[in-house]
Amino acid sequence: MKKSKRAKLTAAGWAVGSVQDxxxxxxxxxALIELKLSLSRSLxxxxxxxxxxQVELAKRLRSSQSRVAKMEAGDPxxxxxxxxxxxxxxxxxADELAKAIRSGVGRHAAA
Amino acid sequence: MKKSKRAKLTAAGWAVGSVQDxxxxxxxxxALIELKLSLSRSLxxxxxxxxxxQVELAKRLRSSQSRVAKMEAGDPxxxxxxxxxxxxxxxxxADELAKAIRSGVGRHAAA
DNA sequence: TGACACTATGTCATATGTGACATATAGTAA
DNA sequence: TTACTATATGTCACATATGACATAGTGTCA
Numbered sequence: 313m314k315k316s317k318r319a320k321l322t323a324a325g326w327a328v329g330s331v332q333d334x335x336x337x338x339x340x341x342x343a344l345i346e347l348k349l350s351l352s353r354s355l356x357x358x359x360x361x362x363x364x365x366q367v368e369l370a371k372r373l374r375s376s377q378s379r380v381a382k383m384e385a386g387d388p389x390x391x392x393x394x395x396x397x398x399x400x401x402x403x404x405x406a407d408e409l410a411k412a413i414r415s416g417v418g419r420h421a422a423a
Numbered sequence: 424m425k426k427s428k429r430a431k432l433t434a435a436g437w438a439v440g441s442v443q444d445x446x447x448x449x450x451x452x453x454a455l456i457e458l459k460l461s462l463s464r465s466l467x468x469x470x471x472x473x474x475x476x477q478v479e480l481a482k483r484l485r486s487s488q489s490r491v492a493k494m495e496a497g498d499p500x501x502x503x504x505x506x507x508x509x510x511x512x513x514x515x516x517a518d519e520l521a522k523a524i525r526s527g528v529g530r531h532a533a534a
Numbered sequence: 535t536g537a538c539a540c541t542a543t544g545t546c547a548t549a550t551g552t553g554a555c556a557t558a559t560a561g562t563a564a
Numbered sequence: 565t566t567a568c569t570a571t572a573t574g575t576c577a578c579a580t581a582t583g584a585c586a587t588a589g590t591g592t593c594a
């Protein structure tokens with residue numbers, strides 16, 4: 313569960329999807345990161361489609377602009393719970409969530 | 424984001440799906456809870472299908488038996504990150520994750 | 535009965551996430 | 565230039581999640 317590895321990755325500007333197990337990153341770890349990045353992108357898409365600023369979305373989420381920015385940036389400090397609940401607040405459907413999931417989880421070997 | 428509400432719900436033995444907004448629970452909050460419960464069930468299914476005990480799974484996750492039990496029980500103290508990463512470690516595919524997502528997120532009005 | 539394997543539940547120290555704030559950067563319009 | 569809006573990033577106090585441990589319950593096999 314080394315979350316610090318993810319910090320290293322994104323801090324270094326890596327396209328995480330392309331380096332499945334650069335460093336000690338397991339396939340499952342990499343898949344989780346890709347999944348969250350995919351949710352991040354979905355969030356930004358949805359927000360922009362609705363013509364909302366980060367400040368406005370933050371208000372709806374009872375959060376802050378800086379946290380919304382971090383969500384959209386795929387910051388390691390953002391949980392999947394927060395990403396998903398934000399998408400739900402923006403009215404994301406099951407289909408849309410599932411779609412983001414599918415595009416975020418790469419193929420990986422069974423453990 | 425009142426997580427305490429969820430504790431009340433499950434503590435009271437409610438089938439969360441049937442009470443979309445019992446108390447002050449918003450549709451998005453309820454959807455998130457249902458989603459996590461769905462992931463919990465998927466986790467137990469997968470583990471049992473593999474013939475693993477909670478202790479054995481805990482070892483693979485570098486976690487503990489008690490936390491695995493809580494994951495499967497839908498305990499409010501368990502994050503979606505942990506649920507999903509556990510499913511990934513058990514080799515869950517994108518399809519399977521998406522399926523769990525779909526069955527966990529009820530229809531709800533756009534916000 | 536006892537002994538064993540499995541699961542559930544409560545607690546706690548520590549790790550991680552969160553909202554809020556300050557501040558920086560980028561773009562636009564006057 | 566200034567002023568304004570939107571977004572990014574660092575920090576921090578506080579909240580929540582985590583693994584570990586103890587312990588209780590449940591079933592099975594002698």
